[in-house]
Amino acid sequence: MSETAQPLEAGRTRLLGGVPVGLFGLGCMGMSEFYGAHDDARSTEVLHAAIDAGVTLLDTADMYGDGHNERLVGAVVRTRHAFVATKFGIRRDGGRRWNDSSPGYLRTACDASLRRLGVDTIDLYYAHRLDGTTPVEDTVGALSELVQSGKVRHIGLSEVDAATLRRAHAVHPIAAVQSELSLWTRDVVSDGVLAAAREQGTALVAYSPLGRGFLTGALRDRDGLAEDDFRFTNPRFTETNLAANLPLLGAVDQVAERHGASHAQIALAWVLAQGEDVIPIPGTRRLDHLRENLAAAAITLTDAEVAALDAAFAPDKVHGQRYPAATLPATGPAGVEEERA
Numbered sequence: 452m453s454e455t456a457q458p459l460e461a462g463r464t465r466l467l468g469g470v471p472v473g474l475f476g477l478g479c480m481g482m483s484e485f486y487g488a489h490d491d492a493r494s495t496e497v498l499h500a501a502i503d504a505g506v507t508l509l510d511t512a513d514m515y516g517d518g519h520n521e522r523l524v525g526a527v528v529r530t531r532h533a534f535v536a537t538k539f540g541i542r543r544d545g546g547r548r549w550n551d552s553s554p555g556y557l558r559t560a561c562d563a564s565l566r567r568l569g570v571d572t573i574d575l576y577y578a579h580r581l582d583g584t585t586p587v588e589d590t591v592g593a594l595s596e597l598v599q600s601g602k603v604r605h606i607g608l609s610e611v612d613a614a615t616l617r618r619a620h621a622v623h624p625i626a627a628v629q630s631e632l633s634l635w636t637r638d639v640v641s642d643g644v645l646a647a648a649r650e651q652g653t654a655l656v657a658y659s660p661l662g663r664g665f666l667t668g669a670l671r672d673r674d675g676l677a678e679d680d681f682r683f684t685n686p687r688f689t690e691t692n693l694a695a696n697l698p699l700l701g702a703v704d705q706v707a708e709r710h711g712a713s714h715a716q717i718a719l720a721w722v723l724a725q726g727e728d729v730i731p732i733p734g735t736r737r738l739d740h741l742r743e744n745l746a747a748a749a750i751t752l753t754d755a756e757v758a759a760l761d762a763a764f765a766p767d768k769v770h771g772q773r774y775p776a777a778t779l780p781a782t783g784p785a786g787v788e789e790e791r792a
Contacts, residue, residue, distance in 0.1 A: 463748055465730050467508065467654045468575065468605035468626030472534050474723070474748050476508030477501045477741075478658060478734030479524055483516025485681045491523060494736050498527045504745055510629075510656070510732045512538035512579055513564050514548075525568035536627075536656075537564050538579035538609060550582040554593035561597055577607035577629060587611070587619045595623040607656070613647035620651045632657035632729070634666055634721055634764040635687075635699065636773050641766070649728060660722045660731040661715055663688075668700055668714035686771035695770040702763030706756050712747070715740075717760075719747035724757050 464471035482494035498509070509528065511520045521537060528535055539560035540552045557578070564573060576597065578590055587608075597603040605626035608619055619625050628648050630639045632655065639645045639655065648655050663682060664670045673683065673690060682688040687696060700714065707717045715733075722731040733744045752760075 463505075465654065465727060467534070467656070467730060468624075470534065470574075470605075472508040472730065473506045474730075475506055475719075475745060476510055476536075476656065476730055476732035477506050478732040479509060479511045479520055480515045481734045482523055482736050483520040485515075488677065489516075489736065494523060495527060497736060497738055497741055498524065499531065500738055501741055502527070502531050502533055504741075506745070507532070507534045508536060508656075508730065508732065509533045510536045510658075510734075512541070512577075513560055513567070514538075514541040514543055514579065517543055518563075518567055521564055521567035525570065529569045534574045535568060535570065536575035536577065536607065537568065537573055538577040538607075539564065540577075540579035540581070540609075550580040552578050552580070552582045552587075552590045553585045554589055557590065557593055558597070561602055565602065572601060573603050575605045575607050575627060576603040577609050577627070579609050581608075581611065581615070587615050588622050591619045591622040591625075598623070611644070613643040616644065616647045616653070617651070620653070625651065625653050627654045627656045627730075629656040629658055631659045631773060632722060632725070632731075633660050633662045634703075634718055634760055635662050635696070635769045637764075637766065638773075640725075645725075645729075649726075653728075655726075655729045657722050657725075657729055657731045660733050661718050665693075665696065666700075666703065666714060666718035668703065671697065684775055685773075686775060687769070687773065689771065692771035699764055699768060702760055706752070706760065709756075710750055712750055713743055715743055716747040716750055717752075719744060720750040720752050721757060721760055723747070724752050 463474045465474060482489055509524055511524045513521060539557050540550055542549055542551050576594060581587060594606045606623055607627040607629060608616060608625055609629040611628060616625060616628055630644060632639055645655055661667055676682055686692060703714045703717050707714055719731055719733060722729060735741050
């Protein structure tokens with residue numbers, strides 16, 4: 452057992468496609484790019500420590516590091532048991548990116564992911580983004596064929612609306628829908644996605660549960676960000692909006708002090724409080740952050756605390772969209788996902 456992260460309490464699991472997974476998953480994107488320089492040795496240490504602590508869901512994608520992230524995760528899961536989720540649908544060619552959820556592409560992408568991961572079957576295969584042209588029924592139909600062939604165990608969708616989720620589920624059961632969910636991003640609640648997921652027994656996998664680091668309370672300005680950190684292009688992290696959003700953390704201060712907890716732990720406890728079918732996947736490349744995040748499992752917020760946090764982070768009090776407007780098409784942002792570096 453790793454000494455760097457206390458194990459999650461025995462029995463504290465949540466169901467994904469009928470399979471028990473750890474209370475938290477681990478978002479692996481930042482181990483390859485988007486949040487500054489990465490270190491494969493340190494990331495591998497975090498991956499092993501997470502599995503030791505009972506984190507069974509590892510979340511990656513073919514576009515993270517243009518295949519690097521799947522190879523990194525694959526090197527670990529070939530010798531350790533984990534529930535691996537990966538994604539297709541955002542294609543890259545140099546600096547250009549575009550969405551492609553066509554059946555022909557997804558079959559090719561799946562085979563490439565299997566090779567990089569070094570596994571025979573992908574536990575959960577998401578359509579990362581829909582392209583707005585291919586009917587979701589065609590995409591899910593092709594994914595269903597991958598299930599029948601044994602290449603994929605469960606199907607997921609990312610950043611879809613409630614109507615699309617229902618259409619998809621009519622073709623094949625959707626085990627998980629991955630969407631952004633945190634104190635300052637609650638679109639899946641207001642737009643009915645979470646309700647639709649619950650209608651059909653679909654888990655909600657919550658990415659960026661720490662608001663890309665903002666909700667940890669550690670990011671007070673942009674001075675410490677690496678030059679290539681994507682938050683420089685994120686509307687909520689402009690100098691003006693970041694300064695305007697900082698007062699929101701006052702409500703977290705109060706709850707954190709009451710529990711003797713960190714800001715990050717309160718933010719994660721809030722996500723856990725949204726329901727037993729919600730699985731947060733905070734990402735990190737640091738062992739101390741992993742340990743801190745997992746300790747949030749021991750915190751139970753009262754109804755009054757949840758309500759106070761809800762009110763403090765009401766959508767009309769948050770400054771800036773969650774993605775640049777150009778990357779927010781109707782089918783969802785062709786952007787990046789998880790969490791703090």
